[in-house]
Amino acid sequence: MPVNIKQLAQEFDKKEIGITQGHRLCPGCGAPITVKFVMMVARHLGYEPVVGLATGCLEVSTTIYPYTAWSVPYIHNAFENVAATMSGVETAYRSLKNKGKIPEDKKYAFIAFGGDGGTYDIGLQSLSGMVERGHKVLYVLYDNEGYMNTGNQRSGSTPPGSDTTTAPVGKKLPGKVQLKKNIVEIVAAHENVYAATASLSDPMDFFTKVEKALNFDGPSFLAVFSPCVRFWRVSEDKTVEISKLAVETKYWPLYEVERGVYRVTRKPRQFKPVEEFIKAQGRFRKLLSRPDANEIIAELQEYLDRRWERLLALEEATKDKPIR
């Protein structure tokens, strides 16, 4: 029986999730919702979460000394090394368990949270190392498509045409010219891993993937589309709406890769043009005023169409063919 919202709402009405109110994240931020979804499922399944964070919005806003919003064991080390840090935590657990120094009956969930900077860019090496070595850690990426903690700079996840301070849309340059790095493919290419995308607009799909990830015998990776209402220039009640548009425009397809087997977990009957997703956000406003806006949007649309077709083909081709 998959976990459902009603069940979780009732259960956590009286029980702590692990992250409490009183943190200082912006209203409408996708990160705390992501954390709550992950933590609720983990605790519902009887796991004891031990959490690691990469430097970023989520970290600076939840642990301003002497306060902390975390009621579960938590460690922040640096920007680029949450995966390596959690590799150490998970290994310590196995070592101490083997030596009989900690009780065997406890079911730990080692969960790392990182933003796109700490995952796509500076933390990629450490993430790759963790996955390659097979540490049983769930790595959750909250992808807000830029370095939002330092004030909206470009990242390897920023889409073309989005206005950021280090790749601004100007008179000459149309902002960032490169596409988003395909992080799920990079992680999935490590082969012995469960990697999936999730959206705040599809909680049931999200919960199922967290459950699968936690029960997976090895490293797992969840890329969550996580709007930053502040720098995406959308009003704070539009987080879920924008996430929904991302899924409905093929911008953020929902799928999973389990040991090389692709499965598209949501197939909308009708897709909306990506233009709708672009026009709904202020970060693309400057792009839209450029004469080459239509060209850039058309290029993006073409890329998204092709990627979708490719995903469906991969699903068909890898069916019942796990790589290990």
Added chain:
Amino acid sequence: MERVVEKVAVTGAEAVANAMRQIEPDVVAAYPITPQTPIVEYFARFVADGVVRTEMIPVESEHSAMSAVVGAAAAGARAMTATSANGLALMHEIVYIAASYRLPIVMPVVNRALSGPINIHCDHSDAMAERDSGWIQFFVETNQEAYDLTILAVRLAEHEDVRLPVMVNLDGFILSHGVEPVEFYPDELVKKFVGELKPLYPLLDTEHPVTWGPLDLYDYYFEHKRQQIEAMENAKKVFPEIAKEFEETFGRKYWFVEPYKLDDAEHVMVALGSTNSTIKYVVDELREEGHKVGALKIWMFRPFPKEEIQELLNGRKSVVVLDRSVSFGAEAPLYEAVKSSLYEVAARPMLGSYVYGLGGRDIKPEHIRKAFEDAINGNLIADEQRYLGLRE
């Protein structure tokens, strides 16, 4: 327990790896780097053969080695790693974090010149780049000391008043790859000496959750740094107790510094690491010739044993400091520290600063003799940095 020692000829790397085998940490995360590599190779062999029940993490970089060790130590495990030169430099950011989290990590550092240009041989530039990182730093002269201080470091790092990480510095190739007789103590005796780690606020204790590494702004950061300073001061207080217990258990005496023929010495040479063996040899020669010379080896470089140095050097005619690293645009690190200590003594000696051995350049008895002769002949100019073994 009876102290039956096994005397074997081993490299420094094997001596250190053997100490690690006997300590049997819960987690070792390491990356190979010359000349540290044989340490992790020996240790990986112990793990592969089931000699130790340590979980080893063969990480993808030194940065991740230190990161994983921080995670493991915070989780409640006894954790170790080892490194050299650019590996240590790559760890740098996390080296500071390990100290500020007060994690009792022990790390042998096989000293090697920092790039660039790239050079794999011994000098102390790697360790000096970390001298203000908040780690306790030992420097050893012999493979025996490398073995002994790795064991002793565990106790110092884990002492409840200290709780700081420790680097045990040994000279690259000269010690790490040089073979010397080392007395290994029985496994049970070492295990009993290091005892069990009592973890503080471990992450795996989910009943008592704590937040490690919060954002620490101007309203508390300063106080936390002050606590780190106090922990370092405590390390100075606690070290003699642990060294005494070490001596009672294993029969070897350690202190902040080692004086050599110092009682009546008028001219004293101060240095770190393996060069002290050569210095002692030259001291013996000069003594035979009737010169009142002596040597002062610095075992503990951080915290710096200022009072001990002041007491031992006050009133000498001259003090010559040998440095195997430089500080560009300033005085060499050991010279600077010794000189600043001597500012406060009643009878200040003449001072000489000699830099030697960068990038593994040989240091020979005649070089050391030359520096001593300068001192004996009154040919020292304070603040004139001189060089030994350099083509000019």
